[in-house]
Amino acid sequence: MTVNENPPTNPTTQEIDFSCRVPLLALFGGGALWLVIGSLLGLIASIKFHAPEFLADCAWLTYGHVQPAADDALLYGFCIPAGLGVALWLFARIGQTPLRGIIVPVVAANLWHLGVLVGLVGIFIGDSTGFAWLEFPRGGSAILFFAYLLLAMWAMMNFTGRRERALCPSHWFLVAALFWFPWIYSTANLLLVAWPVRGVVQVIIAWWFGNNLVFLWTSLVGLGAAFYFLPKFAGRPLQTYYYALFAFWTLLLFGSARGIPAGAPVPAWLPTLSAVNSLLLIVPVIAIAVIGWKTLYGAAGSECKGGPFCMIKFGFVAFVLSGLLQFATSCPHFSRLVQFTWFGAAQTQLQLYGFFTITMFGAIYHILPRIMGFELPFPKLVRVQHWFAILGVVIFVVALAVGGMEQGLKLNDPNVAFADVTKSVLPFLRASTTGLLLMLAANLLFAANLFALTLKWKIALAKTAFAAVTAPLEKPEVEA
Amino acid sequence: MKNGFAIFFAAFVVLGGSWCAFVLAPELQLGGAKQTSVLNSSEVYPIQRSGDATLGLQIYRANGCAACHTEQVQQDDVGCDMMLTSVGKNTNAVHEAYQSYFNTILREHLVGPRVVDSIDRIATNRGPWPGKLPVRILAPVDKFFADLEADKIAAAGGKIEIQIVALGPDIARGWGLRHSVAEDFLYDYPVQPGSLRAGPDLAGVGAWMPDLNSQLMHLYAPRSVVKDSVMPPFRFLFEIKKIGDAPSPDALNLRKEFAPPAGYEVVPKPEAKELAAYLLSLHADVPLYDAPFTSLSASTNAPANKP
Numbered sequence: 001m002t003v004n005e006n007p008p009t010n011p012t013t014q015e016i017d018f019s020c021r022v023p024l025l026a027l028f029g030g031g032a033l034w035l036v037i038g039s040l041l042g043l044i045a046s047i048k049f050h051a052p053e054f055l056a057d058c059a060w061l062t063y064g065h066v067q068p069a070a071d072d073a074l075l076y077g078f079c080i081p082a083g084l085g086v087a088l089w090l091f092a093r094i095g096q097t098p099l100r101g102i103i104v105p106v107v108a109a110n111l112w113h114l115g116v117l118v119g120l121v122g123i124f125i126g127d128s129t130g131f132a133w134l135e136f137p138r139g140g141s142a143i144l145f146f147a148y149l150l151l152a153m154w155a156m157m158n159f160t161g162r163r164e165r166a167l168c169p170s171h172w173f174l175v176a177a178l179f180w181f182p183w184i185y186s187t188a189n190l191l192l193v194a195w196p197v198r199g200v201v202q203v204i205i206a207w208w209f210g211n212n213l214v215f216l217w218t219s220l221v222g223l224g225a226a227f228y229f230l231p232k233f234a235g236r237p238l239q240t241y242y243y244a245l246f247a248f249w250t251l252l253l254f255g256s257a258r259g260i261p262a263g264a265p266v267p268a269w270l271p272t273l274s275a276v277n278s279l280l281l282i283v284p285v286i287a288i289a290v291i292g293w294k295t296l297y298g299a300a301g302s303e304c305k306g307g308p309f310c311m312i313k314f315g316f317v318a319f320v321l322s323g324l325l326q327f328a329t330s331c332p333h334f335s336r337l338v339q340f341t342w343f344g345a346a347q348t349q350l351q352l353y354g355f356f357t358i359t360m361f362g363a364i365y366h367i368l369p370r371i372m373g374f375e376l377p378f379p380k381l382v383r384v385q386h387w388f389a390i391l392g393v394v395i396f397v398v399a400l401a402v403g404g405m406e407q408g409l410k411l412n413d414p415n416v417a418f419a420d421v422t423k424s425v426l427p428f429l430r431a432s433t434t435g436l437l438l439m440l441a442a443n444l445l446f447a448a449n450l451f452a453l454t455l456k457w458k459i460a461l462a463k464t465a466f467a468a469v470t471a472p473l474e475k476p477e478v479e480a
Numbered sequence: 481m482k483n484g485f486a487i488f489f490a491a492f493v494v495l496g497g498s499w500c501a502f503v504l505a506p507e508l509q510l511g512g513a514k515q516t517s518v519l520n521s522s523e524v525y526p527i528q529r530s531g532d533a534t535l536g537l538q539i540y541r542a543n544g545c546a547a548c549h550t551e552q553v554q555q556d557d558v559g560c561d562m563m564l565t566s567v568g569k570n571t572n573a574v575h576e577a578y579q580s581y582f583n584t585i586l587r588e589h590l591v592g593p594r595v596v597d598s599i600d601r602i603a604t605n606r607g608p609w610p611g612k613l614p615v616r617i618l619a620p621v622d623k624f625f626a627d628l629e630a631d632k633i634a635a636a637g638g639k640i641e642i643q644i645v646a647l648g649p650d651i652a653r654g655w656g657l658r659h660s661v662a663e664d665f666l667y668d669y670p671v672q673p674g675s676l677r678a679g680p681d682l683a684g685v686g687a688w689m690p691d692l693n694s695q696l697m698h699l700y701a702p703r704s705v706v707k708d709s710v711m712p713p714f715r716f717l718f719e720i721k722k723i724g725d726a727p728s729p730d731a732l733n734l735r736k737e738f739a740p741p742a743g744y745e746v747v748p749k750p751e752a753k754e755l756a757a758y759l760l761s762l763h764a765d766v767p768l769y770d771a772p773f774t775s776l777s778a779s780t781n782a783p784a785n786k787p
Contacts, residue, residue: 049678052702052712059716064544126542130670167487176491183495187503196669199513200662201506203671208502252491256498263554265660265673267509273501340550340677411677414652418680419708426710 010163011098014373019098020089021371023105025454027085027151028364030113032447034077035357037120039440041070046433049426060124068135069123074352075133075214076144077116080181081109082360083221084151087174089367090228091155094170095162099154108150115143131206133213134188141189145182152178169244173224176252177217184212200266211259214348215326218356219255219319223247223288225363226316230295233309239294247287254280262335278330285323292316306383311362314390318354322347325401337412342425342432343404346397353439354393361389361446368453377452381445389442396435403428516663519767520775526666529761536758539751541670543714550674551683551762555659556648558772559620562629568637620645643774644767656684656764658771664764679711687763693733695756696748701738717752720744 011019045067047054055061092099099105119140122128127137136144155178159171188209191197197205231238238244258274258281260266296313304310325347329335338344365382369375376382403425410421515524529537540546621629623642630640645651646658660683665671689695694705700718702709718732720740730753731745740746748756767773 048712049710052710054712056712057715059543062543062714063712064547067547068544128541128544130541130546130672132675172487175487176495179488179491180495183499187499191503191507192670197507197511199510199666199668200671200673201510202669203665203673204506205503208498212498249490249494252494253497256495257501259502261675263552263659265552265662265664266506267662270502270506339554340675340681342676344675407677412649414649418653419706422678422710423708 010096013093016092016096016098017089017367017370018373019100019102020092020367023099023102023109023154024085024089024367024371025457026106026109027081027088027112028368028450029454030109030116031078031081031085032443032450034073034113034116035443036440036447038070038073038077039436039443041066041073043433043436043440045070046429046436049429050433059126065124065126065128068128068132069120071133071348072123072135073116073120074357076119076136077113079218079352079356079360080148081112082364083177083218083225083356084148084155085109086225086360086363086367087178087221088151088155088158089371090170090174090225091158091162094164094168094228095159096164097158097162099158101154105151105154108147108154111143112147112151115140115147118143129193131188131192131202131209133210134192134206138189138193141185141193145185145189148185149182152182168228169238169241169248170224170228172245172248173220173227176248177220177224180212180220180256181217184209184217203264204260204266204270207259207261207264209259212256215259215351216251216255218351219251219323222315222319222356222359223251225359226312226319227291229308229312229363229366230292230316233304233312234296234299236295236299239291243287243291243294247284247291250280250287251284254278254284258330261339262330262332263339275330275332275335278326281323281330282327285320285327288323289320292320306386308362308366308382310386311358311365311389314386315355315359315362318350318358318393322351322355325350337408338404339408340411341404341407342400342428343408346400346404349393349400350397353389354397358389358393361385364450368450372453372457374456376449377456378445378449381449385442385445385449388438388445392435392438392440392442394435395438396432399428399431399435403432510662513662513666515666516768519769519772521766523766525766525768526663528667530757532754532757533761534758536754536756536761537668539717539755540758541672543755545682546672546674548674548676548678548711549680549682550677551664551681552660552673553650553656553658553681553683553764554648555646555651555771557646559645559647560623560626561616561620561643561645561774562626563614563616563641563643564633564638565614565641566639568639614641620647644772646771646773650681653680654684654688655681656687657775658764658767658773660764661768661771663768663770679709682759682762683764685762686760687765690760690763692756692760695759696752697732697734697738699752699755700732700746700748701734704735704738714752714755717749717755719747719749721747 044055044061045063048056048063048066088099088105091097115136117140119136122137122140123135128135129137134141156175159175188205191205192202196202227238227244254277258277260270260274262271262275264271304313329338329343329347365376406428407421407425410416410424515526517523518525528534626642630642633640646656648659650656651658660673664683665673689698696718698705698709698711699714701713701715702711721744723731723743723745727745728747730747732748734740734746765775767775
């Protein structure tokens with residue numbers, strides 16, 4: 001952290017930060033756009049439950065189009081590029097190595113967003129593959145895969161060429177995530193889309209892929225970031241290295257080999273193995289909670305004041321809760337209760353938004369002023385956004401989790417007519433729509449800050465360019 | 481953990497293990513799955529869907545129907561229904577044996593939600609035989625108890641047939657006769673078992689809603705068929721056109737409040753017909769080795785109530 005004392009030949013912290021500027025702006029800017037689009041789509045999907053006739057005559061906008069598009073816009077549009085951007089910066093910063101050849105990650109970031117666009121359009125025109133979290137048709141997936149490889153390669157090149165050789169826990173989590181995505185994404189696309197396997201093997205692979213991407217990948221990247229930022233904000237080293245090591249391995253081991261729901265029409269050993277691993281997931285979750293507690297409790301670090309520290313702390317708590325829910329839903333009686341209900345949507349949102357997105361907000365708000373060299377245009381909005389995001393996700397998750405249990409109780413009682421089951425969930429769905437509205441507001445504020453910042457930078461660039469164009473005409477004459 | 485290679489290698493091993501367990505092993509086990517034979521029958525299952533239904537699966541996929549509907553019936557248990565098929569000559573002896581449930585019954589032999597129901601039935605069935613055979617005398621009990629009682633009644637000269645039934649809320653709702661199994665999806669691409677029941681399970685919709693016209697009307701105007709449905713209408717799969725010289729044979733027979741203005745008719749587009757054909761092709765209702773039940777044409781085994 002005392003980089004300024006390095007010998008003058010070494011790149012300064014500022015040089016390292018500035019080297020990440022353009023790729024990170026490309027990743028985060030597009031991400032913010034998809035985040036807003038995703039929450040708008042989620043809102044449309046949610047309204048359809050209050051008014052089934054809403055936009056019903058538009059074949060592009062049925063619930064079955066809009067809901068997967070909203071999910072994918074959040075995951076592929078925001079979570080993955082934001083995670084990659086934060087990983088790039090963390091590698092450069094921790095390894096004390098400026099990012100080189102930034103044209104490649106910039107192109108790759110734009111390619112990634114193009115891939116998301118192609119994929120979303122594909123879903124809307126009915127080209128969805130039909131597998132959850134893998135809906136993007138093959139064109140979009142191919143672009144995404146290629147863009148990811150480029151970004152991951154650049155991150156890895158920076159990692160392997162790092163000048164500060166010591167590895168820290170963030171490195172393990174981020175490297176594992178960088179490496180795991182191409183593996184699962186290519187497996188899923190090759191075996192489900194390009195050369196589809198037969199029968200239920202398709203859906204086994206789709207469930208495995210979905211869990212590994214939505215739960216494991218985001219956990220690895222989010223924790224990788226949290227394990228860098230939390231000690232930094234708390235002003236105390238990560239407590240402790242060995243807990244983190246233990247959490248890392250158990251998370252990989254138990255977190256990756258699961259995802260098949262109980263009662264699925266597949267050979268019984270698959271849901272059983274999944275459930276066992278989900279139960280054992282309590283081990284890394286407890287270890288991670290202990291790390292958070294020991295690192296933060298009583299630390300004389302900075303106060304959070306609704307800024308990045310608050311966000312990352314909230315994200316961390318949300319991760320622990322999400323892990324506990326994964327544990328709970330692997331218990332046979334509870335899983336029997338909440339299967340096929342809205343509880344699943346609550347869990348996904350807790351993981352993707354409550355944990356990952358809010359952690360990324362915090363990380364991005366911390367990173368942005370450093371890579372730009374000036375403060376955020378609307379620093380006060382950060383605090384407002386923090387509250388909107390937290391309130392929104394809490395309302396959404398609590399409403400759908402409770403609603404899901406209510407729905408499950410009624411679904412499991414054959415004397416309750418199905419129409420009554422649906423009706424009993426509607427109040428909870430209304431509450432969840434309120435949550436979505438708050439999250440939309442938070443996302444808009446995030447996008448506003450980010451785009452205003454980019455605009456400010458571009459204006460400054462234009463001014464410099466203008467000055468550069470107008471100035472030299474006189475100078476050479478003077479020197480000549 | 482001090483160098484990058486160690487992380488890379490160990491992560492490779494752990495994650496490779498996950499890949500082997502959840503991608504490679506299922507593919508080895510099920511990738512070459514073939515048709516199986518239907519229990520107690522020479523037929524094979526599943527049969528390839530008709531052309532229309534196969535196209536309809538793609539309409540189902542493209543519109544994301546699986547976002548709200550599952551295609552997986554769940555089952556808690558199996559039980560035995562005891563059907564009395566013959567009382568023989570000595571009706572009283574059979575009756576005695578039958579009534580001895582009350583003396584010997586062990587509640588733990590009764591399984592599933594119909595326990596109270598069956599006890600009530602026994603209590604009210606004390607009179608002489610109504611003469612109608614076969615009659616279900618106790619349901620559902622476990623196999624041990626069913627065999628025990630069947631022996632008793634056989635000794636008294638009667639005849640008992642034991643039927644295997646699936647139990648659970650989904651079965652009681654009439655969504656299927658057994659739980660869904662891998663075989664049901666053998667020919668599907670993509671396989672879409674769904675994960676949310678915002679709408680009912682569709683694994684057996686072709687059996688519990690077998691009428692093509694109802695299916696089409698339900699797609700066009702869900703609330704014309706199911707009163708409080710929250711399903712959005714899929715009107716874009718239909719055409720509203722002026723009635724020509726004669727009404728077209730495909731036109732939907734809609735109730736007044738859902739019908740188009742006079743002189744117009746609602747005709748399904750090919751997509752709607754294909755989707756309906758797919759829905760009608762969904763009736764996982766044959767017994768298999770891994771999901772047994774006694775298949776009866778007799779109406780006694782019909783699903784209890786329609787959802």
